[in-house]
Amino acid sequence: MMYQPGELIVYGRTGVCRVQGIEQQKSGQDFYVLEAMYQNCSIRTPVEGKVFMRPVISKEEADALIDMMPSIEVAPQESLALRELTEHYQASIATHKCEDLIELIMSIYAKKRAAERDKRKF
Numbered sequence: 001m002m003y004q005p006g007e008l009i010v011y012g013r014t015g016v017c018r019v020q021g022i023e024q025q026k027s028g029q030d031f032y033v034l035e036a037m038y039q040n041c042s043i044r045t046p047v048e049g050k051v052f053m054r055p056v057i058s059k060e061e062a063d064a065l066i067d068m069m070p071s072i073e074v075a076p077q078e079s080l081a082l083r084e085l086t087e088h089y090q091a092s093i094a095t096h097k098c099e100d101l102i103e104l105i106m107s108i109y110a111k112k113r114a115a116e117r118d119k120r121k122f
Contacts, residue, residue, distance in 0.1 A: 002047060012051040017043065052096055065098055074103050076111030
């Protein structure tokens with residue numbers, strides 16, 4: 001999928017960026033010129049690069065995610081092995097899906113509440 005100038009995208013860990021333009025190198029490879037919205041920087045990245053990019057979700061998609069939140073039942077991730085927890089959390093983040101991120105946040109919140117209820121450290 002090729003993004004067009006003016007579109008807002010999520011770019012890797014940088015966050016939301018506006019596509020300023022598309023440039024072609026002498027080699028023939030296309031590059032996006034991105035302007036980070038919440039940092040003072042400009043980014044040049046290959047159109048077919050390895051960094052994750054996706055369109056920013058619409059207001060309607062965000063509203064739908066918010067509406068489904070009360071129906072999500074998530075149990076806290078119970079594991080004594082830090083490595084297992086780390087892998088679980090990293091796998092959820094790596095999907096870049098809003099639904100997975102919501103479930104991750106809700107899981108961590110449930111874990112915190114369970115720790116507080118049991119008077120344990122979170």
